[in-house]
Amino acid sequence: MFSFNKLVIFGVGLIGGSLARALRERAGAKGRVVGVGRSAQSVARAVELGVIDEAVALDADVALARALSDADIVLLAAPVAQTEPLLARIAPFLDARTIVTDAGSTKSDVVSSARKALGASRIKQFVPGHPIAGRESSGVEAALPELYVELNVVLCPLPENAAADIEKIEAMWRATGACVRQMSEAQHDRVFASVSHLPHVLSCALVDQILAAPDAELKFFFAAGGFRDFTRIAASSPEMWRDICLANRTALLVELDDYVNVLARFRAAIEASDGAALEEAFARSRMARTEWQERGGIKPAGK
Amino acid sequence: MFSFNKLVIFGVGLIGGSLARALRERAGAKGRVVGVGRSAQSVARAVELGVIDEAVALDADVALARALSDADIVLLAAPVAQTEPLLARIAPFLDARTIVTDAGSTKSDVVSSARKALGASRIKQFVPGHPIAGRESSGVEAALPELYVELNVVLCPLPENAAADIEKIEAMWRATGACVRQMSEAQHDRVFASVSHLPHVLSCALVDQILAAPDAELKFFFAAGGFRDFTRIAASSPEMWRDICLANRTALLVELDDYVNVLARFRAAIEASDGAALEEAFARSRMARTEWQERGGIKPAGK
Numbered sequence: 001m002f003s004f005n006k007l008v009i010f011g012v013g014l015i016g017g018s019l020a021r022a023l024r025e026r027a028g029a030k031g032r033v034v035g036v037g038r039s040a041q042s043v044a045r046a047v048e049l050g051v052i053d054e055a056v057a058l059d060a061d062v063a064l065a066r067a068l069s070d071a072d073i074v075l076l077a078a079p080v081a082q083t084e085p086l087l088a089r090i091a092p093f094l095d096a097r098t099i100v101t102d103a104g105s106t107k108s109d110v111v112s113s114a115r116k117a118l119g120a121s122r123i124k125q126f127v128p129g130h131p132i133a134g135r136e137s138s139g140v141e142a143a144l145p146e147l148y149v150e151l152n153v154v155l156c157p158l159p160e161n162a163a164a165d166i167e168k169i170e171a172m173w174r175a176t177g178a179c180v181r182q183m184s185e186a187q188h189d190r191v192f193a194s195v196s197h198l199p200h201v202l203s204c205a206l207v208d209q210i211l212a213a214p215d216a217e218l219k220f221f222f223a224a225g226g227f228r229d230f231t232r233i234a235a236s237s238p239e240m241w242r243d244i245c246l247a248n249r250t251a252l253l254v255e256l257d258d259y260v261n262v263l264a265r266f267r268a269a270i271e272a273s274d275g276a277a278l279e280e281a282f283a284r285s286r287m288a289r290t291e292w293q294e295r296g297g298i299k300p301a302g303k
Numbered sequence: 304m305f306s307f308n309k310l311v312i313f314g315v316g317l318i319g320g321s322l323a324r325a326l327r328e329r330a331g332a333k334g335r336v337v338g339v340g341r342s343a344q345s346v347a348r349a350v351e352l353g354v355i356d357e358a359v360a361l362d363a364d365v366a367l368a369r370a371l372s373d374a375d376i377v378l379l380a381a382p383v384a385q386t387e388p389l390l391a392r393i394a395p396f397l398d399a400r401t402i403v404t405d406a407g408s409t410k411s412d413v414v415s416s417a418r419k420a421l422g423a424s425r426i427k428q429f430v431p432g433h434p435i436a437g438r439e440s441s442g443v444e445a446a447l448p449e450l451y452v453e454l455n456v457v458l459c460p461l462p463e464n465a466a467a468d469i470e471k472i473e474a475m476w477r478a479t480g481a482c483v484r485q486m487s488e489a490q491h492d493r494v495f496a497s498v499s500h501l502p503h504v505l506s507c508a509l510v511d512q513i514l515a516a517p518d519a520e521l522k523f524f525f526a527a528g529g530f531r532d533f534t535r536i537a538a539s540s541p542e543m544w545r546d547i548c549l550a551n552r553t554a555l556l557v558e559l560d561d562y563v564n565v566l567a568r569f570r571a572a573i574e575a576s577d578g579a580a581l582e583e584a585f586a587r588s589r590m591a592r593t594e595w596q597e598r599g600g601i602k603p604a605g606k
Contacts, residue, residue, distance in 0.1 A: 190518065191522050191525050195523075195525055195526040196526075200529060202505055202533070204569070204584060204585055205562065206502060206562065207588035207592050209497070209565045210497060211591050215493065215494065218490070218494055219494050219497050221455075223498040223595065224499065227502055229533070229536060230506060230532070230536065231592050232592075234585075234588040235593050238586040243578075245581055246576050246578055252573060253573060255512075256569075257570075259508065260563065262508045262512045263563065266559075271556060278548055279541045279545040281507060281511055282537075282544050283541040285534075286538050286539070288513075289510050289535075293538070
């Protein structure tokens with residue numbers, strides 16, 4: 001059974017709030033949960049809802065020092081762009097026994113920020129992680145004790161991490177019902193560039209293309225089911241996706257260039273009226289897509 | 304109120320069957336409906352279900368001649384690639400008073416096939432059309448009297464068509480509950496290349512890219528909600544999409560090349576780490592996609 005003395009969560013929204021609720025309500029873990037926000041007020045709602053025990057403002061030196069002094073685990077659940085300033089803020093108060101982990105959607109940049117902010121002496125305390133949860137809803141009100149059940153959590157341990165620290169973070173996520181998988185941060189970023197970040201860019205590019213067309217209105221008027229599904233992700237947070245695309249820039253550019261090459265193959269088959277090649281490619285995609293669906297490759301988002 | 308003496312449908316599946324049911328059960332139109340299939344047996348089910356009155360085999364000269372002799376309207380509801388051979392087969396038996404229309408997903412190629420098969424003397428009898436209905440289900444069993452309610456039907460009248468003939472086909476579709484809109488066949492093909500055919504190619508290309516990746520299994524394992532929505536259309540019929548891509552080749556290549564240019568703009572912003580440009584593009588797409596959804600731009604497929 002997983003237990004902890006004190007967990008400090010920076011950013012108590014869907015991700016951090018659901019972790020707190022899962023550990024207490026689902027896993028029955030005892031231990032104090034402290035939420036840190038830009039202001040004490042911004043985390044007050046989490047206290048009201050009973051998700052955390054105590055709210056601390058990021059700029060309150062004394063309270064922050066006290067909160068961190070005897071924490072077992074610190075979770076960063078704020079946008080990835082804030083990793084470096086947050087860790088820099090935490091570093092002076094960080095106890096040598098505390099393990100810090102995060103929930104960012106990209107990992108190479110987070111590791112690089114952590115190395116800068118924590119320095120060579122403390123980087124061993126940082127175990128990078130990424131819970132793969134749908135972000136359709138957000139905010140602490142949406143937090144659920146069952147959010148992580150059967151979802152995947154990726155950990156990207158560093159060579160400097162102690163085995164026991166990695167094991168502790170794994171045990172924490174397993175206690176929420178999640179399946180934990182380890183890979184390198186480069187591997188993580190390639191995988192998510194391909195199956196998550198690239199589709200978002202492709203979807204937005206299609207909407208943007210239609211917007212710029214002289215007959216945009218007619219096109220939107222006749223857009224039906226295929227367009228609806230294809231562009232659903234284009235409706236999510238621009239700021240979040242801006243940060244993700246920049247944070248995972250290198251891997252995303254590799255996948256994007258590769259995609260343009262694949263598209264050139266499809267284009268050549270269409271231009272040459274090569275029906276056999278087109279049908280083969282469409283049939284291959286259909287089979288892969290159908291098998292993926294049948295294997296239950298989809299974790300229901302936000303459930 | 305719409306009425307007809309005899310309607311002959313080539314290809315009695317979802318599209319043709321729903322038209323027959325809508326005219327009789329919804330609009331209360333009297334008139335005989337004849338279904339033509341590759342064999343009499345292939346349309347026998349439609350007779351059993353009461354969707355049509357009579358089944359005729361395409362290769363039965365006498366029966367086909369009799370079926371066509373006093374038809375008001377002929378509907379081609381077979382794959383677009385069959386337009387020319389079907390019209391060539393019909394032409395010798397076609398009464399000068401009969402109006403022929405179709406339900407093909409592409410229009411320039413259909414018009415060109417019709418011009419070849421019907422010749423200058425009879426092309427005036429052909430009024431090209433495209434009911435925009437979801438094709439998730441197929442076959443006459445899926446046919447519904449309410450399929451076309453609030454769906455859009457595009458007509459692409461030819462300069463040779465008589466105004467009264469266009470009006471009759473419009474009235475037929477209006478009687479099913481559909482909204483009818485006219486445009487040129489070139490305009491039609493541009494619109495659907497953009498909002499339907501291109502998304503299909505883009506979706507298949509992503510699945511194909513992942514399939515070819517050395518870490519394909521890992522990528523499929525971690526694919527979640529965005530991937531699911533983005534690639535849903537990749538699971539539809541390879542033969543149908545092959546035919547559509549080839550039939551609408553010219554317009555599709557124009558849209559595809561334009562898309563690659565839009566993608567190059569996104570790529571440049573990512574490469575330059577231009578967060579402002581990315582956020583602006585993502586925000587623009589989100590607003591357009593959200594407004595589209597709120598305007599009710601989606602006609603529920605197959606309802």
